[in-house]
Every structure is written in C-alpha cells, then in structure tokens.
Amino acid sequence: MGNPEVVAADVDVRLGVRLAELRTEQGWSLGELAERCGISRSTLSRAERAEISPTAALLNRLCAVYGRTMSQLLSEVEAEPAAVVRAADQPVWEDRSAGFVRRSVSPPHTGLRGELVEGRLAAGTDLAYDRPPVAGLEQHIWVLQGAMEVTAQDVTHRLGAGDCLRMRVWGATRFRCADDTGVRYLLAVVRP
The missing domain is CATH 2.60.120.10 (Jelly Rolls)
Structure with a gap:
C-alpha cells in the first residue's frame, strides 16, 4: 500500500482539489463559503491548497454546506468503489x-x-x-x-x-x- 504518510498527503491534495471544485461549482468565493460554514477564509484556502489536513469538525461543516456525508466527500477523491473492498x-x-x-x-x-x-x-x-x-x-x-x-x-x-x-x-x-x-x-x- 505504500508509505502511509505519502498516501495521507496524497489524499489531502485530492481532497483539497475536490473542495475547491465544489466551491467553484456553487459559484462561491472563499468569503461566501466562509459565511455559509463559519470557517475562516484563510483556513478554507489552506485546506483547498492542501497546506493543512482538515479536521473532522471542519469537514463536517463543509459537508453540511455541500449536502454530503463525510463518506461521500471522501469517496469522491478515491477511485470508483469495487463490489468487494478488501x-x-x-x-x-x-x-x-x-x-x-x-x-x-x-x-x-x-x-x-x-x-x-x-x-x-x-x-x-x-x-x-x-x-x-x-x-x-x-x-x-x-x-x-x-x-x-x-x-x-x-x-x-x-x-x-x-x-x-x-x-x-x-x-x-x-x-x-x-x-x-x-x-x-x-x-x-x-x-x-
């Protein structure tokens, strides 16, 4: 499976890209998203650029704004799920x-x-x-x-x-x- 730290960093990068995509799909600026979820613009920007690994509380707030469960959001940065997952x-x-x-x-x-x-x-x-x-x-x-x-x-x-x-x-x-x-x-x- 590879080095766990490298895998975690890769997930953070893909997650950051997906968060930026979701915001763009809504047509929101960082400021508008910050108002909707109660997270600072700087923290949102750092999460989108994968400079920080988002906390569970931060992801929960973003999921609420985007109408997704945390698993849905995380699955969007993973490959298509197989019928059997080892x-x-x-x-x-x-x-x-x-x-x-x-x-x-x-x-x-x-x-x-x-x-x-x-x-x-x-x-x-x-x-x-x-x-x-x-x-x-x-x-x-x-x-x-x-x-x-x-x-x-x-x-x-x-x-x-x-x-x-x-x-x-x-x-x-x-x-x-x-x-x-x-x-x-x-x-x-x-x-x-």
Whole structure:
C-alpha cells in the first residue's frame, strides 16, 4: 500500500482539489463559503491548497454546506468503489489532533444510500459537530470495544461494548470516548 504518510498527503491534495471544485461549482468565493460554514477564509484556502489536513469538525461543516456525508466527500477523491473492498484497501482518514480514525468499510456509491464506517476514538477524545452533514441522516452506532457517550438532541447515551444506538441526526451531536483505552465502533449511515 505504500508509505502511509505519502498516501495521507496524497489524499489531502485530492481532497483539497475536490473542495475547491465544489466551491467553484456553487459559484462561491472563499468569503461566501466562509459565511455559509463559519470557517475562516484563510483556513478554507489552506485546506483547498492542501497546506493543512482538515479536521473532522471542519469537514463536517463543509459537508453540511455541500449536502454530503463525510463518506461521500471522501469517496469522491478515491477511485470508483469495487463490489468487494478488501480490508487493506479500505480508505482510512485520520484527524490526529482530535484522536479520531475513520475507516470507510463500504465506500458509498452514488446509487446507494447506506454505508458502513469503522470509527476509533482515542482515550479522552471529544468530537462535537454543530450540525449534521445531511439533515435527517439515520445513524446506527454499534460499539465493538470500549465505551463512548453520544449526545444528540440534548440527550446523552452511554454505550458499552455490544450496545447499539439508532438515531436520526437533525442538530448538533457529540461523540466522546468514555474508556481509558479508547473506543472502536461501527457506524452505519443511511441517507434520507
């Protein structure tokens, strides 16, 4: 598969190009996009030029503006998905600053609504999203190892290994690792 750092940098470059394409398709300036998503123009510009690796929170805000899930956006910078995706070929994206690793188990296809994602949160990780990437997104969160807290619509659910939470996402959400050794979970996402 090659050097992981080179592969990650290549994904950041392709992601930056795709973000710039999406903005151009909408006919927006960096300033207009900044107003819509609440991210500074300089940060948006640096992400588009691949000078920074976008955080999960930044990508979530951009996905909300563009009406895509994070998996959809990330799949747009990958090759056309095959019917079978071997474990070694499943794209992995990491937000190192937050302690979040995301593996696209079943990369989405434009004709399908569902996808599977493996998530890992390091001990102490606390991810907050101010809005869903797509309003009404259905999510099933199945904890495989460890424990986590998921907050949606001002209700916090504590989940341990084997527990599964089903929810529709309309507003802010929060994913917090509630285990000293981290948490590993499977996220099933179904677009409305």
